[in-house]
Amino acid sequence: MSEKREQWGSKFGMLMAAAGSAIGLGNIWRFPYITGKYGGAVFVLTYLIVVCLIGLSLMMAEQAIGRAGKSDAVGSLLKLGGKKWSIVGWMGFIVAFIILSYYAVIAGWTLAYFCASVDVFGSLLQGAAQGKAADLFGSFVANQYYCIAFLLTVMFVTATIVYRGIAKGVEASCKILMPTLFVILLMLVVRAVTLPGASKGISFYLKPDFAKLTAEGILAAIGQAFYSLSLAMGIMIVYGSYFTEDTSIPRSACTISLLDTSVAFLAGLVIFPSALAFGIEPNAGVALTFITLPSVFAQMPAGMLFSAGFFMLLFIAALTSCISLFEVAVAFGIDHLGFERKKSTVVMAILITLLGIPSALSVGGHFPKICGMDCLDFFDYVTNNLIMPIGGILLTIFAGWVWTEGAKAELTNHGKYDFKLYKVWLFICRIVAPIAIFVILAADIYGKFFKK
Numbered sequence: 001m002s003e004k005r006e007q008w009g010s011k012f013g014m015l016m017a018a019a020g021s022a023i024g025l026g027n028i029w030r031f032p033y034i035t036g037k038y039g040g041a042v043f044v045l046t047y048l049i050v051v052c053l054i055g056l057s058l059m060m061a062e063q064a065i066g067r068a069g070k071s072d073a074v075g076s077l078l079k080l081g082g083k084k085w086s087i088v089g090w091m092g093f094i095v096a097f098i099i100l101s102y103y104a105v106i107a108g109w110t111l112a113y114f115c116a117s118v119d120v121f122g123s124l125l126q127g128a129a130q131g132k133a134a135d136l137f138g139s140f141v142a143n144q145y146y147c148i149a150f151l152l153t154v155m156f157v158t159a160t161i162v163y164r165g166i167a168k169g170v171e172a173s174c175k176i177l178m179p180t181l182f183v184i185l186l187m188l189v190v191r192a193v194t195l196p197g198a199s200k201g202i203s204f205y206l207k208p209d210f211a212k213l214t215a216e217g218i219l220a221a222i223g224q225a226f227y228s229l230s231l232a233m234g235i236m237i238v239y240g241s242y243f244t245e246d247t248s249i250p251r252s253a254c255t256i257s258l259l260d261t262s263v264a265f266l267a268g269l270v271i272f273p274s275a276l277a278f279g280i281e282p283n284a285g286v287a288l289t290f291i292t293l294p295s296v297f298a299q300m301p302a303g304m305l306f307s308a309g310f311f312m313l314l315f316i317a318a319l320t321s322c323i324s325l326f327e328v329a330v331a332f333g334i335d336h337l338g339f340e341r342k343k344s345t346v347v348m349a350i351l352i353t354l355l356g357i358p359s360a361l362s363v364g365g366h367f368p369k370i371c372g373m374d375c376l377d378f379f380d381y382v383t384n385n386l387i388m389p390i391g392g393i394l395l396t397i398f399a400g401w402v403w404t405e406g407a408k409a410e411l412t413n414h415g416k417y418d419f420k421l422y423k424v425w426l427f428i429c430r431i432v433a434p435i436a437i438f439v440i441l442a443a444d445i446y447g448k449f450f451k452k
C-alpha cells in the first residue's frame with residue numbers, strides 16, 4: 001500500500017475529530033459517577049495527576065506509533081515492532097468491541113432522555129420538578145423494550161455512518177458540535193453552582209478527603225483516564241496515522257487532553273452541586289447523571305429547551321465516540337478477517353448489538369448479576385480496570401524501550417521541533433507508567449480476589 005493515506009482537512013478539524021472521539025459519555029456520564037463512587041475530590045485529584053503523568057505520555061506514544069506506522073493499531077505495531085507487538089492491537093479490538101456493546105446502551109438512554117425532554121414519553125421535567133427523577137429513570141430502564149429499541153437505534157445509526165465512510169462527516173460535524181456542547185455545559189455550571197444548597201456538592205467535589213484513597217480508586221483513575229482519552233485500544237494510533245507530517249504530536253496531545261479533561265471537570269461541577277442540592281447520593285452509580293440533570297433542568301428558565309438541547313448534544317457526542325469504537329471493530333474485520341467493508345459493518349453491528357442486549361436488560365434487573373455486578377457494570381469494570389491497564393503497560397513499554405529512536409523522531413518531527421520534555425516523556429514511558437500501572441493493578445487484583 002503505497003498510496004497517500006487520507007489526512008485530516010485542517011488542523012482544527014483534526015483536533016475536533018480526535019476530541020470528538022475522546023469527549024463523550026466518558027466525560028459527562030462516567031467521570032462523575034466514578035468520582036462519586038471513589039470518594040469525590042480525592043479521586044478528581046488522582047485523576048488529574050494520572051492524566052498529566054500517564055495519559056498524556058501514552059497519547060503521544062500512540063499518535064507517534066500511528067503516524068510512523070500509517071495504519072491501524074495491529075498494522076502499525078506489526079510494521080514497527082513485529083508480530084508479537086501486534087497482539088496489543090488485537091487487545092484493542094476486544095476492548096472496543098465490549099465497550100461499544102454497553103456504550104451504545106447508554107447512548108440509547110441519552111436519546112431516550114432527549115425524547116422525554118420534548119414530552120414524547122410523558123414529561124421528564126414535570127416529574128423531575130416533583131423530585132421523582134430517580135423513579136423516572138428506574139421505570140425507564142425497567143422497560144426492556146424501550147432499552148433494546150434504543151440500543152438498536154444507536155447501533156443502526158452508527159453502522160450507517162461508518163458504512164458510508166466517516167472522514168468528511170465526522171470532521172465537519174465535530175467542528176460545530178464540540179464547541180456547542182462546551183457552551184451549554186458552561187451555562188449549566190453557572191446554574192448548578194448557584195443552586196441553593198450547592199456548597200455541599202462543591203466541597204465533595206473539590207475538597208479532598210485523603211482517607212478515601214484506595215488502590216482500587218487509583219486503578220479506576222487510570223482506567224478512567226484511558227477510557228476518557230480513548231487510549232489503550234488503538235484509536236489514537238488510527239487518528240495519529242492521519243496526522244500530517246508537520247503536526248506537532250506533543251502539542252496536539254496536550255490540546256486534546258486539555259479539552260477532554262475540562263469537559264469532564266465541568267460535568268462534575270454540574271452534577272455534584274446539583275446532586276447534593278436535590279438530595280441525590282453522589283454514589284448513585286450509573287444512574288447519577290440521568291437523575292441529576294433533569295432535576296437541574298426543571299429548575300431553569302426554558303428548562304425544556306436546555307434539556308432537549310443538552311441530551312441531543314450528549315447523544316451526538318456519544319455517537320462520535322461510538323463511531324470511533326465501531327471503526328476499530330470494522331477495520332479489524334476488514335484487515336484481519338478478510339471481510340469487505342460492507343460485510344464487516346453488518347457482521348460487527350449484529351455481534352455487538354447481541355452482546356449489548358444483556359447490558360440493556362441488566363440495569364432494569366432483567367438479567368442475572370455477574371460477580372455481584374449488573375452486566376453493564378461488569379463489562380465496564382473488566383475493560384477499564386483490567387484489559388486497558390494491561391494495554392497501557394504494553395504500549396508504554398513498546399514506545400519507551402523497543403521503538404525508542406522512532407518515537408523520538410516522531411515526537412520531534414525528525415528534529416524539526418524541539419520537544420523540551422522528551423527526557424521526562426521517556427522516563428515516564430520506560431519506568432513510571434509501566435511500574436505504577438502494574439503495581440496498582442496487582443494491588444487491586446490481590447485486594448479483590450485474594451484478601452477475604
Ligand code: PHE
Nearest residue numbers: 022024025026227228230321
Ligand atoms: N473516550 C470516549 C468517552 O469518553 C469513549 C471511548 C473510549 C471512545 C474509547 C472511543 C474509544 O466517552
